[in-house]
Amino acid sequence: MTIFIDILSALFLAGGAFFCLVGGIGLVRMPDFYTRMHGASVTETLGAGFMLIGLILQAGLTLVAVKLAMIGLLILFASPTATHALAKAALRSGLKPQLGKQPSDDEVTPSKP
Amino acid sequence: MVRSLTTLIGLFLFWLLLSGMFVPFLLAAGLGSAIAVVMFTRRLDIIAAEATPTYLNWFKFVAYCPWLIKEIMVAAWDVTKRILHPKMPISPTMVEFSPSQTTDTGLVIHANSITLTPGTISVEVERGRFLVHALSREGGASLAGSEMDSRCTSLERH
Numbered sequence: 001m002t003i004f005i006d007i008l009s010a011l012f013l014a015g016g017a018f019f020c021l022v023g024g025i026g027l028v029r030m031p032d033f034y035t036r037m038h039g040a041s042v043t044e045t046l047g048a049g050f051m052l053i054g055l056i057l058q059a060g061l062t063l064v065a066v067k068l069a070m071i072g073l074l075i076l077f078a079s080p081t082a083t084h085a086l087a088k089a090a091l092r093s094g095l096k097p098q099l100g101k102q103p104s105d106d107e108v109t110p111s112k113p
Numbered sequence: 114m115v116r117s118l119t120t121l122i123g124l125f126l127f128w129l130l131l132s133g134m135f136v137p138f139l140l141a142a143g144l145g146s147a148i149a150v151v152m153f154t155r156r157l158d159i160i161a162a163e164a165t166p167t168y169l170n171w172f173k174f175v176a177y178c179p180w181l182i183k184e185i186m187v188a189a190w191d192v193t194k195r196i197l198h199p200k201m202p203i204s205p206t207m208v209e210f211s212p213s214q215t216t217d218t219g220l221v222i223h224a225n226s227i228t229l230t231p232g233t234i235s236v237e238v239e240r241g242r243f244l245v246h247a248l249s250r251e252g253g254a255s256l257a258g259s260e261m262d263s264r265c266t267s268l269e270r271h
Contacts, residue, residue, distance in 0.1 A: 019193065022197065025196055026196035029196060030203075031203075032205075034234065035203060037234055038192060038232055038248040039192070041192070041231040042189050042192050042193055045189055045231055046185070046189040063130065063133040067130070070131075076229065079229070080228035081225065081228075083228050083234055084224065084225075084228050084235055084236070087234050087246060088237060099205050099206060099207065100204030100205055100250055
């Protein structure tokens with residue numbers, strides 16, 4: 001039974017590592033500030049989430065697992081708030097996002113504060 | 114008073130979970146700390162109504178969480194494919210739309226859900242106006258009147 005949990009946990013840890021790596025690659029490849037943040041959000045959701053699930057499986061039914069779940073909850077609340085604050089601050093200080101190649105009507109250019 | 118009491122109970126349970134040691138001294142220290150924090154927050158008058166969101170439909174909220182996790186996974190996989198694609202097929206868009214929530218809690222849940230979903234970031238949040246940066250035009254176009262919007266509205270209880 002423990003071997004199954006170990007394998008499952010290893011799969012989650014490997015998946016988490018993969019998505020953290022993808023987030024890092026996205027951070028490097030993306031063209032501007034706002035799109036780079038989209039790359040980072042893969043790391044903070046699936047990357048961190050799978051890592052935590054893998055670690056919870058390792059911990060078993062202990063208080064450590066509860067603490068890890070709390071860290072996950074904290075990430076789910078804190079990371080969107082931080083991302084939003086960062087994006088809003090960038091827009092307020094006049095950093096224009098690079099928009100898609102063919103502009104269409106549904107796009108809005110952000111108003112200058 | 115009810116809010117202070119729920120805050121006290123919540124803080125003490127938090128202490129118990131983090132300490133995990135049930136010796137009398139640490140239990141007393143935890144209770145003392147919880148009481149002190151409640152007294153501080155009362156003196157600062159910062160126990161907000163959101164501390165006990167009784168106006169949230171908790172049954173629907175419990176159902177909302179797994180749905181949001183599923184959405185996050187789908188969106189994260191989409192962003193992953195875009196990042197790893199050799200040509201990187203992104204078309205960054207700014208979308209402005211009007212969310213249907215009326216309470217602060219509803220708006221916060223909706224805006225946080227948008228930002229938590231990879232590929233979309235809520236940049237400006239006001240009552241009746243969201244400005245969202247989306248990684249792809251498809252992601253941006255699907256925001257107004259989305260299932261997320263109606264689900265967040267159904268979480269509200271007046």
